Amino acid sequence: MATAGGGSWGGCGARPRGCGCKGVRTCLLCEREPGGGVPGVLPPQKTAHFIYCLETGLAVGMEESEFAGWAFPFPGVALIKDFVSAEEEAELVRLMDQDDWKLSQSGRRKQDYGPRVNFRKQKLKPGSFDGLPSFSREIVQRMGTYPILETFLPVEQCNLDYHPERGSAIDPHLDDSWLWGERLVSLNLLSPTVLSMSRDSGERLQLLSVAQQGTRNSVLNDTKPGDPEDAQSTWRSVPCDHVEVAVPLPARSLLVLFGAARYQWKHAIHRRHIESHRICATFRELSAEFCPGGKQGELGQELLEIALSFQGKPV
Numbered sequence: 001m002a003t004a005g006g007g008s009w010g011g012c013g014a015r016p017r018g019c020g021c022k023g024v025r026t027c028l029l030c031e032r033e034p035g036g037g038v039p040g041v042l043p044p045q046k047t048a049h050f051i052y053c054l055e056t057g058l059a060v061g062m063e064e065s066e067f068a069g070w071a072f073p074f075p076g077v078a079l080i081k082d083f084v085s086a087e088e089e090a091e092l093v094r095l096m097d098q099d100d101w102k103l104s105q106s107g108r109r110k111q112d113y114g115p116r117v118n119f120r121k122q123k124l125k126p127g128s129f130d131g132l133p134s135f136s137r138e139i140v141q142r143m144g145t146y147p148i149l150e151t152f153l154p155v156e157q158c159n160l161d162y163h164p165e166r167g168s169a170i171d172p173h174l175d176d177s178w179l180w181g182e183r184l185v186s187l188n189l190l191s192p193t194v195l196s197m198s199r200d201s202g203e204r205l206q207l208l209s210v211a212q213q214g215t216r217n218s219v220l221n222d223t224k225p226g227d228p229e230d231a232q233s234t235w236r237s238v239p240c241d242h243v244e245v246a247v248p249l250p251a252r253s254l255l256v257l258f259g260a261a262r263y264q265w266k267h268a269i270h271r272r273h274i275e276s277h278r279i280c281a282t283f284r285e286l287s288a289e290f291c292p293g294g295k296q297g298e299l300g301q302e303l304l305e306i307a308l309s310f311q312g313k314p315v
């Protein structure tokens with residue numbers, strides 16, 4: 001198992017906890033219970049820390065780390081700042097709070113608007129799904145005005161509520177790709193946070209010196225490691241077991257993950273990055289299997305019609 005710790009909590013016969021955590025997952029509430037779990041501890045590993053720069057699309061070595069001044073291109077992230085106004089944000093949260101929040105893992109609460117899915121068995125039915133909530137109609141319409149989301153038709157919305165008092169977090173994971181399509185779209189509300197993208201590379205990381213050049217052009221020019229133009233040691237190749245890229249998410253921004261950032265890099269929100277109340281609404285589209293011409297295209301069409309009727313209550 002990737003995580004250690006919390007052992008007394010897992011396994012058959014483990015007593016139910018008052019929070020939403022199961023197995024190795026914990027939050028501040030169950031950690032405080034008598035004989036409570038301890039947060040999962042990853043075995044020590046050498047992590048290379050980078051921070052994503054929106055302007056250049058580069059993951060830049062953290063200041064004062066051994067990678068300061070070095071960077072690598074990090075594709076698959078688009079961020080639209082101020083996607084909603086402060087007034088719209090307050091109204092969205094007010095409307096969300098009119099429905100119940102269910103306790104979920106790792107100190108989160110959740111509201112799901114989507115079909116009933118068993119990802120393990122790859123089974124799916126509309127169940128009681130009656131569409132995305134009416135307050136998302138305008139949000140979805142607005143998404144379509146950005147070229148990257150022109151064809152984006154969400155079939156699920158999942159609202160997650162994070163609070164520092166509960167020690168809310170989400171462990172590194174890849175979202176399902178049997179049912180869900182390439183673009184993962186999330187609206188960040190109430191407070192800024194950091195999305196931590198990680199990858200166990202086990203390979204060498206090709207880094208570009210940004211201290212010397214520092215502009216996007218220097219990355220997009222044709223020099224590659226080993227090229228004659230590369231004579232000024234602008235490239236460096238380092239062995240690397242684990243890489244983590246911090247993507248800062250301002251409140252009211254809309255994040256789109258696609259390509260490598262969707263399929264190759266895990267994403268997580270660390271507990272230390274929830275400094276105040278945060279709500280995130282994630283919108284997901286269908287995979288090719290559920291699109292017209294796909295094996296389950298008809299079911300996909302049915303789900304889409306339900307989703308986009310915008311008459312939903314959380315399932």
Ligand SMILES: O=C(O)CCC(=O)C(=O)O
Nearest residue numbers: 160170175186269280282
């Ligand atoms: O809270 C977030 O920004 C990430 C949520 C997430 O990864 C998920 O719901 O799968």
Ligand SMILES: [Fe+2]
Nearest residue numbers: 173174175267
């Ligand atoms: Fe996710």
